[in-house]
Amino acid sequence: MKTKTIPKTLSGFMELDPNDQVLFNKIKDVIESTYKCYGFYPLDTPIIEYSDVLLAKAGGETEKQIYRFLKGDNDLSLRFDMTVPLAKYVAQRYNNLVFPFKRYQIGKVFRGERPQKGRFREFYQCDIDVIGDEELSLMYDAEMPVIIYDIFKKLDFGEFVIKINNRKILKGFLEELNLVSQTEEILRIIDKIDKIGKEEVKSELLALNINEGLVNKIIDFISISGSNKEKIIALKNLNIQNDTFIKGVNELETVINNIQNYYNLSNIEINFTITRGLDYYTGTVYETFLKDYPSIGSVCSGGRYESLAEYYTEKRLPGVGISIGLTRLFYQLKEANLIKEQNNSAADYMIIPMIEDYRYIESVANELRKNNIAVDVCYLEKDFKKKLRYADRLNISYVIIIGEDEVNNNYLTLKNMQDGTQKQITINDLLKK
Amino acid sequence: MKTKTIPKTLSGFMELDPNDQVLFNKIKDVIESTYKCYGFYPLDTPIIEYSDVLLAKAGGETEKQIYRFLKGDNDLSLRFDMTVPLAKYVAQRYNNLVFPFKRYQIGKVFRGERPQKGRFREFYQCDIDVIGDEELSLMYDAEMPVIIYDIFKKLDFGEFVIKINNRKILKGFLEELNLVSQTEEILRIIDKIDKIGKEEVKSELLALNINEGLVNKIIDFISISGSNKEKIIALKNLNIQNDTFIKGVNELETVINNIQNYYNLSNIEINFTITRGLDYYTGTVYETFLKDYPSIGSVCSGGRYESLAEYYTEKRLPGVGISIGLTRLFYQLKEANLIKEQNNSAADYMIIPMIEDYRYIESVANELRKNNIAVDVCYLEKDFKKKLRYADRLNISYVIIIGEDEVNNNYLTLKNMQDGTQKQITINDLLKK
Numbered sequence: 084m085k086t087k088t089i090p091k092t093l094s095g096f097m098e099l100d101p102n103d104q105v106l107f108n109k110i111k112d113v114i115e116s117t118y119k120c121y122g123f124y125p126l127d128t129p130i131i132e133y134s135d136v137l138l139a140k141a142g143g144e145t146e147k148q149i150y151r152f153l154k155g156d157n158d159l160s161l162r163f164d165m166t167v168p169l170a171k172y173v174a175q176r177y178n179n180l181v182f183p184f185k186r187y188q189i190g191k192v193f194r195g196e197r198p199q200k201g202r203f204r205e206f207y208q209c210d211i212d213v214i215g216d217e218e219l220s221l222m223y224d225a226e227m228p229v230i231i232y233d234i235f236k237k238l239d240f241g242e243f244v245i246k247i248n249n250r251k252i253l254k255g256f257l258e259e260l261n262l263v264s265q266t267e268e269i270l271r272i273i274d275k276i277d278k279i280g281k282e283e284v285k286s287e288l289l290a291l292n293i294n295e296g297l298v299n300k301i302i303d304f305i306s307i308s309g310s311n312k313e314k315i316i317a318l319k320n321l322n323i324q325n326d327t328f329i330k331g332v333n334e335l336e337t338v339i340n341n342i343q344n345y346y347n348l349s350n351i352e353i354n355f356t357i358t359r360g361l362d363y364y365t366g367t368v369y370e371t372f373l374k375d376y377p378s379i380g381s382v383c384s385g386g387r388y389e390s391l392a393e394y395y396t397e398k399r400l401p402g403v404g405i406s407i408g409l410t411r412l413f414y415q416l417k418e419a420n421l422i423k424e425q426n427n428s429a430a431d432y433m434i435i436p437m438i439e440d441y442r443y444i445e446s447v448a449n450e451l452r453k454n455n456i457a458v459d460v461c462y463l464e465k466d467f468k469k470k471l472r473y474a475d476r477l478n479i480s481y482v483i484i485i486g487e488d489e490v491n492n493n494y495l496t497l498k499n500m501q502d503g504t505q506k507q508i509t510i511n512d513l514l515k516k
Numbered sequence: 517m518k519t520k521t522i523p524k525t526l527s528g529f530m531e532l533d534p535n536d537q538v539l540f541n542k543i544k545d546v547i548e549s550t551y552k553c554y555g556f557y558p559l560d561t562p563i564i565e566y567s568d569v570l571l572a573k574a575g576g577e578t579e580k581q582i583y584r585f586l587k588g589d590n591d592l593s594l595r596f597d598m599t600v601p602l603a604k605y606v607a608q609r610y611n612n613l614v615f616p617f618k619r620y621q622i623g624k625v626f627r628g629e630r631p632q633k634g635r636f637r638e639f640y641q642c643d644i645d646v647i648g649d650e651e652l653s654l655m656y657d658a659e660m661p662v663i664i665y666d667i668f669k670k671l672d673f674g675e676f677v678i679k680i681n682n683r684k685i686l687k688g689f690l691e692e693l694n695l696v697s698q699t700e701e702i703l704r705i706i707d708k709i710d711k712i713g714k715e716e717v718k719s720e721l722l723a724l725n726i727n728e729g730l731v732n733k734i735i736d737f738i739s740i741s742g743s744n745k746e747k748i749i750a751l752k753n754l755n756i757q758n759d760t761f762i763k764g765v766n767e768l769e770t771v772i773n774n775i776q777n778y779y780n781l782s783n784i785e786i787n788f789t790i791t792r793g794l795d796y797y798t799g800t801v802y803e804t805f806l807k808d809y810p811s812i813g814s815v816c817s818g819g820r821y822e823s824l825a826e827y828y829t830e831k832r833l834p835g836v837g838i839s840i841g842l843t844r845l846f847y848q849l850k851e852a853n854l855i856k857e858q859n860n861s862a863a864d865y866m867i868i869p870m871i872e873d874y875r876y877i878e879s880v881a882n883e884l885r886k887n888n889i890a891v892d893v894c895y896l897e898k899d900f901k902k903k904l905r906y907a908d909r910l911n912i913s914y915v916i917i918i919g920e921d922e923v924n925n926n927y928l929t930l931k932n933m934q935d936g937t938q939k940q941i942t943i944n945d946l947l948k949k
Contacts, residue, residue, distance in 0.1 A: 088572035090604040090828040093590070096562035098605070100612065101619070108558045120885040122863035122892025125541045129529035129638050130563065130624060131583070139521035150564070150592075152585030154628055157526070159583075171523040172531070179533065181909040185862070185892070186534065191563060195587055205562050222874070222895035233885075345874040346882075395523040429618070430555035441655070441778040449779075452553040452666075459555025459618065462655035476614040 095196070095204035097410050102427040102478055107413050110238060111189065114209045114407060117234045118187035121226070123211050126186040128168035130193075134158040137167055139394040148194040161193040165210040165406070166391075173214055174395035182216035183223065189409075201418070203410050212404030214391055219401045221334060224367040224387055225341035227405050228351050231371050231383050234407075240421050242374040243382070246354040247342075249335040250364050250386070252318065253355065255328025256304055260297050269293075270358045273305055277356065277377070281306070305355045311339050314353045331366070338367055365389040369405060379415045383407045428478040430459035435470045437486030444485050447495065447510055454514055458483075475500060483513075528629070528637035530843050535860040535911055540846050543671060544622065547642045547840060550667045551620035554659070556644050559619040561601035563626075567591040570600055572827040581627040594626040598643040598839070599824075606647055607828035615649035616656065622842075634851070636843045645837030647824055652834045654767060657800040657820055658774035660838050661784050664804050664816050667840075673854050675807040676815070679787040680775075682768040682800050683819070685751065686791060688761025689737060693730050702726075706738055709789045710810070714739070738788045744772050747786045764799070771800055798822040802838060812848045816840045861911040863892035868903045870919030877918050880928065880943055887947055891916075908933060916946075 092098050099107055119125075134151055137160045150161040162168050165188045173180060189209045196202050211230065213223045228245045235243050253273070257266050272287045279287075281302060288298045307317045318332045335353065342348050357370050366387035373379055385405030392400055416422050432451065436444050441460075448458045459479075461470045474482045484496040484505070495513060498505040525531050532540055552558075567584055570593045583594040595601050598621045606613060622642045629635050644663065646656045661678045668676050686706070690699050705720045712720075714735060721731045740750045751765050768786065775781050790803050799820035806812055818838030825833055849855050865884065869877050877893060884891045892912075894903045907915045917929040917938070928946060931938040 087828055087830070088568060090607040090825070091566060091569060092604070092608070093562060093564060093566060093592070096564065098561055100609070101557040101559070101617075104558050104560060107560070116888065119862070119890050120888065122866070122890050124534040124862040125537050126534070127537060127540070128531055129526060131526060131529065131626070131638060133524060133526060135521060136524060150585070150587060152583070154583055159526070171525070174523040175525070176533070181906065183896070184534075193564070205564060218897075220895040220897055222893075226893075226895075341874070345878040392523070395520055397520070429552070429557040433555070441774070445778040455549065455553065457553050457555050460655075460659075462653040462659075463616070464651075464653055473614065 093204070095198040095202065097203055097205070097414070101429070103417070105427045105429055106422055107409075110413065111207070111209070111409060113237050114234055114409070115187070115189055117230060117237065118189075118209075118211050120233075121185075121211075121230055123185045123187040126169065126172065126188045127190065128162070128165075128172055128188065130161055130191065131159050132162060132168065132171070134160040136171055137162060140167065145194075148196055150193045150195055163192055163194050165190070165192065165208050166212075166404075169210075169212060169214075170392035170395060173400060174392040174398075177396065177398060182214065183219055184214045185211070186214075187211045201411060201414055203414070206408060206410035209407040209409050210404060212391075212402050214400050214402040217399050217401075219403065221337050221367075222341060223403050224334075224338045225345070227367075227385060227403060228342055228348060228369060229346045231369065231405060232346075232348055232350070235371065235383070239423075240373055240416065241376075243350060244372055244374060245348075245351045245383075246357045246370045246372065247335070247339065247351055248353065248355055248357040248368050249331040249338075249366055250358060250368055251327045251331025251366060252335065253304075253331075253358060255325040255331055256301075256321075256323065258327060259323050259325045260300060262293060262297065265291055265293070267362055269301070273301075273356050274358045276305065307355060311343070311351070311353045314355075315339070334366055363388050367403065373421075376415075376419050376421065379412075379419065382412055426478075426480055428480065429457060430477070430479060431457045432481050432483050433459045433461055433474045433477070433479045434483045434485060435461050435467070435474065437467065437484060438490065440490075443490040447483065447485065450510055451514070456514075526637070528631040528635065530636055530638070530847070534862070536850070538860045538862055539855055540842075543846060544640070544642070544842060546670050547667055547842070548620070548622055550663060550670065551622075551642075551644050553666075554618075554644075554663055556618045556620040559602065559605065559621045560623065561595070561598075561605055561621065563594055563624065564592050565595060565601065565604070567593040569604055570595060573600065578627075581629055583626045583628055596625055596627050598623070598625065598641050599645075599837075602643075602645060602647075603825035603828060606833060607825040607831075610829065610831060615647065616652055617647045618644070619647075620644045634844060634847055636847070639841060639843035642840040642842050643837060645824075645835050647833050647835040650832050650834075652836065654770050654800075655774060656836050657767075657771045658778070660800075660818060660836060661775055661781060661802060662779045664802065664838060665779075665781055665783070668804065668816070672856075673806055673849060674809075676783060677805055677807060678781075678784045678816075679790045679803045679805065680768070680772065680784055680800065681786065681788055681790040682764040682771075683791060683797050684760045684764025684799060685768065686737075686764075686788065688758040688764055689734075689754075689756060691760060692756050692758045693733060695726060695730065698724055698726070702734070703791045706734075706789050707791045709738065740788060744776070744784070744786045747788075748772070767799055796821050800836065806854075809848075809852050809854065812845075812852065815845055859911075859913055861913065862890060863910070863912060864890045865914050865916050866892045866894055866907045866910070866912045867916045867918060868894050868900070868907065870900065870917060871923065873923075876923040880916065880918065883943055884947070889947075 191205050192208050193205050195204055231245050272284055276284050285302055307314055315336050342351055357368055364386035368386035370381035371383040383405055387403040390399050391402045434444055448460055451458045463470050463473055482498045494507050494509050496505055497508050624638050625641050626638050628637055664678050705717055709717050718735055740747055748769050775784055790801055797819035801819035803814035804816040816838055820836040822834055823832050824835045867877055881891045881893050896903050896906055912933055915931045927940050927942050929938055930941050
């Protein structure tokens, strides 16, 4: 007897049971179909790229996590996000693309992180970005939360809030306080406020050797409360003359007004602690939280950046985008029991044949499939009970039983697998269901 | 000025223009939605696996083509097909899966082939398989061509023929001629008959040192012609007592009868030269050809195998499946000008605003999107002509113009971008379109 290889899967790589995969794909489909509804082009870049292309901008932590290897003479890497491939694509095809260029990309990216619960080395990112040539209307900044709203309404994971800010505001504010050189460190501390609290933020800021007067100004600033309108007014009342600050306030006011006037979104909230760690973002930034599960962290984030592809091209290509880390999100939703979907079978109906002549059976299956209904026919050469058991184990909601009577009278027997009830129905009535 | 990295893509890796990507995805969607309609579960295995798991069975050419590398202490490889990951998955979860297990998997696989025109190193495979536990009804063998038929009818690339055979027939026939030890070589030669012709097949067989009498018997056998029914009768009339042969004829007869009686497929054709190079297949085999473009080769192939996962498990897991190599197919269809689709824009409609107040505009967009219609709103801060030019460059078929009149009278102006005509229409009438 030949030795068998043990069939194992790498840790940190999600591989789902069939019924969970159905649920995962339903979520992915909602995201994709929504992106499509807003007129975004699909994009599908290679998973493998030249290392020098992929790492043109990277460094530090990211670079260490890369899956990088030689194949022949080529130094190759697996993509670790969707933004760098987009930058490459746009720089490469600048002359043929039409700007603003709206694209979505949903696919796997790879990061060799230290494996730990809820962290994945291969995971789906679902991104949209709009890229302008030299300029890009703030209406696109307003459209992003609308798309987030649309997706999370459809996904139905309970109430959520989309937090919005503009990085120029805090940046300009810190310029005004002469704390520019420490901007990145300060932003990183402020970003943690929801996790560590106001007092801890204060002591971490003091630890940066910022004098207490300035620290208190920062704390007061990020503590501004009230409605979105009130927050904007409070910002203006600070009467700060810094250009970056003023520009940031104006941008935020425009974006929030557009969102509220044109789309009537209620669950959007200005929050000055949202800064998105990356220095990549330069204007509007977004984060999205599930109200009942804030511990999950942001489920959809993004923002506006000054230039997409500066490491490939001299062209200024401003953009705005959002991203959903689907693999991690799915894992967390499962852990939190937030995925309620009952119908996680691949088939909407399973036909259980009681006769050997399949003509009528296949014509029924064909008719349903033509109407985009997923139908499995049970070809098990077993008795009725075993066939029913097969349907049951596959979580099928309804089976269609077809025997002599059904064929002769041109109807179907529909059995509800939940409560066991059955009724006779014509195929037309079933299609109307 | 910092030096810029040149944004280049690896050769042998398909990366499409936005409009081509729309077409590619439409084809992929037809394949996926059809697979789903037949009740196949989605499956999504990792792109990276342990090398020893992935290469448990491989060897020779396949092994040389693998993308294989070390990450930390792990010897890793990128998947090179969808069958090995399926085998791993099924062997691993044998106790939790419900058999027959029907799954589809659509994703990228990687083979570092020598780059040449029309060959790709990263390419999509679109597979379905049905896996039984110890046994699997021949009805599943009959269902495969039905699915192929369904897909290629919808794709509308012209007439096509699905060729079917059973590997046991030729195998048994060769046993009868005492040529078993040369089976693989003979099958490989016969497989080439469409490319090299009957005479060349004959001389290659003679070159194997088979005596001319036997070679003529082989040629006569693979030359059997007539209708499917006539071919089966001709096989039976050969009066060969070999068990494998008889089993193969019976299987083929059952499968072809099921296909013709239950599904009424016309374009299925028994062809004894279809053997599928691999010794993996042990029963029914399929190939699909576009009638006007035979040079493209088979566009969808597959077959029945004795045991899916024998290198991982003692369990006998017979299966039947088909595969579409989508990347190569798309490339060839483009080359042959077979992709006729005109509407390759991401958006069904683009709204062109003539006013600054977007309330009505966004409510129209929202209403259309709720009905799953893809709508882009042109937020360009440019004049009307430039906005129209934007829509035109994106291949938009219809633009919706909204200005004062449209808002005040609650209608839309719909402009056909092909012929330039425009008309006024209410949103309800547009939805009925």
